[in-house]
Amino acid sequence: MDSKQLVTSSFTVKHAHLPCPLLVRCSSRELEIMKLLIVGHSNPEMAVALYVSTNTIKTHVRNIMNKLGVERRVQIAVVAVQLDLTKSISR
Secondary structure, eight states: OOHHHHHHHHOOOSOSSOSSOHHHHSOHHHHHHHHHHHTTOOHHHHHHHHTSOHHHHHHHHHHHHHHHTOSSHHHHHHHHHHTTOHHHHTO
C-alpha cells in the first residue's frame, strides 16, 4: 500500500458523493486556502501569505470542512486527493 492509499484509507468522509462539484461549492478564497493547506501550511503561515488574520483562516478552514462534511483539516487534503482536485486547485 503506498502512502496515498494509506492516508486516504485512514479517514472516512461523511458524504460519499458531493451534490455539486467542489470547485463550484467553494469560493476562490477557500480554494486558495485549500491549496495552501494541502501542501502543509499552518494557519499562521496561510494568514501571512494571504494578508489576513489567523481567525479569518480558521473561519475559512471551518467553512471548507463544513462544505466537505469532514471533521479534521487533514481530511480536506484526503478529499482533494480522492476527487483528484490537487491538479485543479494548483492552477
